[in-house]
Amino acid sequence: MSTLRFYAVKKTLNRKPVHIEETQRRSEIFGSNVFNEATMRQFLTKEAFNSVMAAVETGAKIDRSVADHISTGMKEWSISKGATHYSHWFQPLTGSTAEKHDAFFETIGNGLAIEKFGGTQLVQQEPDASSFPNGGIRNTFEARGYTAWDPTSPAFIYGTTLCIPTVFVSYTGEALDYKTPLLRALYAMDTAAVAVCKYFDKNVKKVNTSLGWEQEYFLIDSALAASRPDIVQTGRTLLGHSAAKGQQLDDHYFGSIPARALAYMMDLEVECMLLGIPVKTRHNEVAPNQFELAPIFDEANLAVDHNSLLMDVMHKVAERHNFKVLFHEKPFAGVNGSGKHNNWSLSTDTGINLLGPGKTPMSNLQFLTFFINTIKAVNDNEELLRAAIASASNDHRLGANEAPPAIMSVFIGEQLTRVLNELENVTNGKLSPEEKTELKLNVVGKIPDVLLDNTDRNRTSPFAFTGNKFEFRAVGSTANCANPMTVLNTIVAKQLCDFKAEVDKLIKKKEMKKDDAIFNVLRDYIKKSKNILFEGNGYGQAWEKEAAKRGLSNHRTTPEALKVKVSEKSIKIFEEMGVMNKIESEARYEIEMEEYILRIQIEGRVLGDIARNHIVPVAVQYQNRLIKNVKGLKEIYGKDFKKFAQEQLNLIEDISGHISSINSDVTRMTDERRTANLIEDFEIRANDYCFKVKPLFDSIRYHCDKLELLVDDELWPMTKYRELLFTC
Ligand code: ADP
Ligand code: MG
Numbered sequence: 001m002s003t004l005r006f007y008a009v010k011k012t013l014n015r016k017p018v019h020i021e022e023t024q025r026r027s028e029i030f031g032s033n034v035f036n037e038a039t040m041r042q043f044l045t046k047e048a049f050n051s052v053m054a055a056v057e058t059g060a061k062i063d064r065s066v067a068d069h070i071s072t073g074m075k076e077w078s079i080s081k082g083a084t085h086y087s088h089w090f091q092p093l094t095g096s097t098a099e100k101h102d103a104f105f106e107t108i109g110n111g112l113a114i115e116k117f118g119g120t121q122l123v124q125q126e127p128d129a130s131s132f133p134n135g136g137i138r139n140t141f142e143a144r145g146y147t148a149w150d151p152t153s154p155a156f157i158y159g160t161t162l163c164i165p166t167v168f169v170s171y172t173g174e175a176l177d178y179k180t181p182l183l184r185a186l187y188a189m190d191t192a193a194v195a196v197c198k199y200f201d202k203n204v205k206k207v208n209t210s211l212g213w214e215q216e217y218f219l220i221d222s223a224l225a226a227s228r229p230d231i232v233q234t235g236r237t238l239l240g241h242s243a244a245k246g247q248q249l250d251d252h253y254f255g256s257i258p259a260r261a262l263a264y265m266m267d268l269e270v271e272c273m274l275l276g277i278p279v280k281t282r283h284n285e286v287a288p289n290q291f292e293l294a295p296i297f298d299e300a301n302l303a304v305d306h307n308s309l310l311m312d313v314m315h316k317v318a319e320r321h322n323f324k325v326l327f328h329e330k331p332f333a334g335v336n337g338s339g340k341h342n343n344w345s346l347s348t349d350t351g352i353n354l355l356g357p358g359k360t361p362m363s364n365l366q367f368l369t370f371f372i373n374t375i376k377a378v379n380d381n382e383e384l385l386r387a388a389i390a391s392a393s394n395d396h397r398l399g400a401n402e403a404p405p406a407i408m409s410v411f412i413g414e415q416l417t418r419v420l421n422e423l424e425n426v427t428n429g430k431l432s433p434e435e436k437t438e439l440k441l442n443v444v445g446k447i448p449d450v451l452l453d454n455t456d457r458n459r460t461s462p463f464a465f466t467g468n469k470f471e472f473r474a475v476g477s478t479a480n481c482a483n484p485m486t487v488l489n490t491i492v493a494k495q496l497c498d499f500k501a502e503v504d505k506l507i508k509k510k511e512m513k514k515d516d517a518i519f520n521v522l523r524d525y526i527k528k529s530k531n532i533l534f535e536g537n538g539y540g541q542a543w544e545k546e547a548a549k550r551g552l553s554n555h556r557t558t559p560e561a562l563k564v565k566v567s568e569k570s571i572k573i574f575e576e577m578g579v580m581n582k583i584e585s586e587a588r589y590e591i592e593m594e595e596y597i598l599r600i601q602i603e604g605r606v607l608g609d610i611a612r613n614h615i616v617p618v619a620v621q622y623q624n625r626l627i628k629n630v631k632g633l634k635e636i637y638g639k640d641f642k643k644f645a646q647e648q649l650n651l652i653e654d655i656s657g658h659i660s661s662i663n664s665d666v667t668r669m670t671d672e673r674r675t676a677n678l679i680e681d682f683e684i685r686a687n688d689y690c691f692k693v694k695p696l697f698d699s700i701r702y703h704c705d706k707l708e709l710l711v712d713d714e715l716w717p718m719t720k721y722r723e724l725l726f727t728c
Helices: 003-013 037-043 046-058 064-080 119-123 179-197 222-226 229-234 259-274 300-320 361-380 382-387 414-424 433-452 482-509 514-528 541-550 558-566 568-576 582-677 682-693 695-710 721-725
Strands: 085-090 098-103 105-109 112-115 145-149 156-158 161-170 207-221 279-284 290-295 323-326 340-348 463-465 470-472
Touching: 003 207, 003 222, 003 721, 037 046, 037 064, 046 064, 064 085, 064 119, 064 161, 085 145, 098 161, 119 145, 156 300, 161 179, 179 207, 179 300, 179 340, 179 361, 179 482, 207 222, 207 300, 207 482, 222 229, 222 323, 222 721, 229 582, 259 279, 259 290, 259 300, 259 323, 290 300, 300 323, 300 482, 340 482, 361 382, 361 414, 361 433, 361 482, 361 514, 382 482, 382 558, 382 568, 414 433, 414 514, 433 514, 482 514, 482 568, 558 568, 558 582, 558 682, 568 582, 582 682, 582 695, 682 695
Parallel strands: 085 161
Antiparallel strands: 085 098, 105 112, 145 161, 156 161, 207 290, 207 323, 207 340, 279 290, 340 470, 463 470
């Protein structure tokens, strides 16, 4: 009998929800572990406070002597909250967060000690960085990288450690993390957007990017998760037959949240409140045991930090509730996967959402400007946007049997499509006063009403306009949002720069009025961006055919998708916007390809092990039992035995067939891996893993899953889908 499986199931059946009591209002505890504005006022000198605020608002440099004051204030606050250590907190390209704790404690001779934390330690650290991925930027033996304080994201206390958000760069200045390029992209966006805003309002000095992510995840009992080597090592099930009941009844989505899961969420939300993560929404998702959590949107850099931190907090809180959180995009075949919708918008320091329609024709023209420029940016850079969300695990969603597809398209709804159609017909050149009045009153001026009625909810589009923001839905649930946010902001920033140049040219060379010029350029953009607009169902072959006709890319796998990161065009756009230089682009490409290879390699090893060492032996054991049975029947019935033993004989044959297929496929997979591993060139190696190794997973799984249906349930070693998925 399969002891571990049944032990785990039994353990799960005895679980009770952990009792969580909220004694304080959330608004009272919100941000209490964050060194935020209110706390800074309390713990910093006026000079130090002003200096941090200037750094946040205008990017001003913080003087070293002031840094000493700031660090002292931070230390006093941290110690008052029970912290003993500090850590630079950063997001290396491994996909998780990194921290190295140092105690505030220092000896001062004569057996005495004090708590110390100086400006230097706040501003810069040099972690031993040789083990973080660097794509060849930094010679590993040199191992010289440093972390530097990012004052735009406030420090926070996590456990007993003061965490200081930092960037992580090489000594030669190249980014080794997710945050650095993001900050550069946000800066590029700010600059480009402010310049365009000036056409409409001279008072705009800053444009902030907002991000509201929605995090989907699965909760699995920790004992059940531990009973599956594939979940433990790869975060997903590599095999397992579908349960008789999956999600077909749609009875989980928005249903009442199971008690254990609810207790987990409450506990988690309290932790989030303390850390200043403004979580607001929680609900069941489509698949059994699948849930979603979403905050109130925030400035993008902060929102990215919050999401990275959240994923860590989610794992930690889960331990208290005997859960394991699965962030994998497709932990279970046959039920919905998880994504992380990135809701994105732009807002000015004058309080205007640039992607929200306004009250006057002029503010609506501003809205249309940003709206159409975004569409154009996606149209011109759809491949790069696809690359930004490519990963081995997200391949199970994009381009597999699930929406959204691997084809990037933009959904804007019927009403806005109509507006664009009208704008497309404006006169080429100067507009007559009548035409302009007509446009402003009846097209541009009508937008707010139009959007209020806009109830379109297309759920299959990877990039959809949803009233006052774009929602990038193809982002994977494991992803660090910084990557897609960096790309999106870079391409839109670049687009806005081009737009500004074109409008200025028309004003100058053709002596056009400002709004004539804007209408002209926008008309041109609408014409040029037609291919990317798609209102239909993005799931299925009809769209694939249509998309191919339109010339849109359809990269189903990560190695195919990533390639565009090092195209001449991509390298140039990142360079031009000051986001990444060529070395950085190339390094990231290499790191992501290597990561892809490693993921598939690990999955291959685990699958081979499970199939050969867990499944086949049990199948043989069961087969032996059948053989014994047949022999017994023969003993009793002599030559008539077949009358009674035919089913068993068929089973014996079926089992043999599956065993032999598993064995030959595992051997082939191992051989393919071995061959691939010898390939020096990572591009060819990744392709081998993608097209030669990985396809064998499917057939190995197929035969294992068939055996699951044949072999005695008592013997089966792998915890089954029905046990994993309905015990929350
Ligand atoms: P759903 O897609 O599930 O309907 P909602 O419309 O409730 O989701 O919003 C989801 C996320 O979008 C939330 O995190 C919310 O804060 C965020 N959001 C709302 N408005 C904006 C905005 N203007 N900019 C960026 N994010 C936004
Ligand atoms: Mg959404």
